[in-house]
Amino acid sequence: MHQHILALYNSAKKQQKLIIGLMSGTSLDGLDVALCKMSGNGMNTQIELLAFETVDYDDDYKQKIKTVFAKRDCDLELVTLLNPWIGVLHGKIVNQCLAKWQLGAKDIDVIASHGQTIYHCPKSQHQHADFKHGTLQIGDSDHLAVTTGITTIGDFRQKHIAAGGEGAPLAVYGDYLFFTSPAENRILLNMGGIANLTYLPKSADPEAVFSSDIGPGNTIMDAYIQRFFAPLHYDRDSLVANQGSINQRLLDALCENTFFALGFPKTTGPEVFNLQYLATAQAASETTHLSHFDVMATLNRFSAQVIANAINQCSVNLINVQVYASGGGIHNPLLMKHILALCPQLDEIKNTQALGINPDAKEAVLFAILANECLAGEKQRFGNQTQGIPNITMGKISFAD
Ligand SMILES: Nc1ncnc2c1ncn2[C@@H]1O[C@H](COP(=O)(O)OP(=O)(O)OP(=O)(O)O)[C@@H](O)[C@H]1O
Numbered sequence: 001m002h003q004h005i006l007a008l009y010n011s012a013k014k015q016q017k018l019i020i021g022l023m024s025g026t027s028l029d030g031l032d033v034a035l036c037k038m039s040g041n042g043m044n045t046q047i048e049l050l051a052f053e054t055v056d057y058d059d060d061y062k063q064k065i066k067t068v069f070a071k072r073d074c075d076l077e078l079v080t081l082l083n084p085w086i087g088v089l090h091g092k093i094v095n096q097c098l099a100k101w102q103l104g105a106k107d108i109d110v111i112a113s114h115g116q117t118i119y120h121c122p123k124s125q126h127q128h129a130d131f132k133h134g135t136l137q138i139g140d141s142d143h144l145a146v147t148t149g150i151t152t153i154g155d156f157r158q159k160h161i162a163a164g165g166e167g168a169p170l171a172v173y174g175d176y177l178f179f180t181s182p183a184e185n186r187i188l189l190n191m192g193g194i195a196n197l198t199y200l201p202k203s204a205d206p207e208a209v210f211s212s213d214i215g216p217g218n219t220i221m222d223a224y225i226q227r228f229f230a231p232l233h234y235d236r237d238s239l240v241a242n243q244g245s246i247n248q249r250l251l252d253a254l255c256e257n258t259f260f261a262l263g264f265p266k267t268t269g270p271e272v273f274n275l276q277y278l279a280t281a282q283a284a285s286e287t288t289h290l291s292h293f294d295v296m297a298t299l300n301r302f303s304a305q306v307i308a309n310a311i312n313q314c315s316v317n318l319i320n321v322q323v324y325a326s327g328g329g330i331h332n333p334l335l336m337k338h339i340l341a342l343c344p345q346l347d348e349i350k351n352t353q354a355l356g357i358n359p360d361a362k363e364a365v366l367f368a369i370l371a372n373e374c375l376a377g378e379k380q381r382f383g384n385q386t387q388g389i390p391n392i393t394m395g396k397i398s399f400a401d
């Protein structure tokens, strides 16, 4: 037996594993690195988040990725070069974290790497008769494995598409295994660049569980701030949006999109929700004269409205439902205030820290759970398959040598 297969076999049998989850999301802010002590599998999964770092990307990284990110037309040579380059860079970041945590490669069972999404196009978006759904993550895991000396499981989304899903959201798998509770119906809300939610009924009925993208979280707000308030990268503490007023005509125009009429589950990305989307809505509503502050106030409300609509849609007729939020949007006080005001049935919105997981680390932890399932899980059953949750194991395995 090959030594790496044997090592994986031994890892899979271990009572406790150390898995590093890596997530680099649509906000392009940095690499989230979560050191997870994991035991069990399936509904018995236990996680202790031993350490967490967000290692900020420098401007050079951001510029390089932005050249191709969510662009229909881009330099294919650059994409080809970025694929290994990001893998190596993410590997070096893991090595820095290991040094900081005083751990060596041998202490880690596997790395779970999401990579960097550069384009996501479900059929609802591309509407090309010859093709189904597509998504592309770069930052190849062979390069991570060689750079770190640690077996790396990556490229999780392709199996989801191969099995009939849209390649996202994958959050549902980890959310279902780790956050389901017989005590209450739960909505796990993540507000990154794109917002998504997972509905977890207290019955744990896998036929009733689902996960869906909702629409923009921070992505249009971030793009607007980067364009008009550089060098700011985002509207820290809602300081800009708080100085403006909501423009109802622009808000109505922003809400006019076929994506919002689609049922759950559905996916989207910055390929749709971007500055061009805003410009189209401004032209349609004749609001091109607004101040930057009013535009930001309106964009903030737009995200909140989209998110609140989705919460209301899946909590209708439910009593005892609790929302647990995660992602960078929880740090945007105006956004949180609007969402709560638009969901009168909620007394509060908690965050996933109340369930033991740092809300900034949640997506990176999610990929550690997927890797744990890849190694040690058994096949899950998600019922009738209409919720976009195929019964699959995800991830491709890269060895270090
Ligand atoms: N103090 C703050 N005030 C306002 N917004 C904040 C604050 N801190 C973070 N954010 C927002 O959170 C964003 C980062 O969120 P996060 O890291 O969850 O996104 P992501 O994981 O890249 O996205 P996705 O989940 O769509 O892939 C920032 O770009 C910013 O918009």
Ligand SMILES: CC(=O)N[C@H]1[C@@H]2OC[C@@H](O2)[C@@H](O)[C@@H]1O[C@H](C)C(=O)O
Residues within 6 Å of the ligand: 025, 026, 117, 120, 135, 167, 168, 169, 170, 171, 172, 192, 193, 194, 195, 196, 213, 267, 268, 269, 363, 366
């Ligand atoms: C294609 C892609 O990278 N999608 C991301 C993105 O970021 C949030 C939302 O859009 C979600 O669908 C997904 O990530 C999370 C981790 C998921 O798959 O659950």
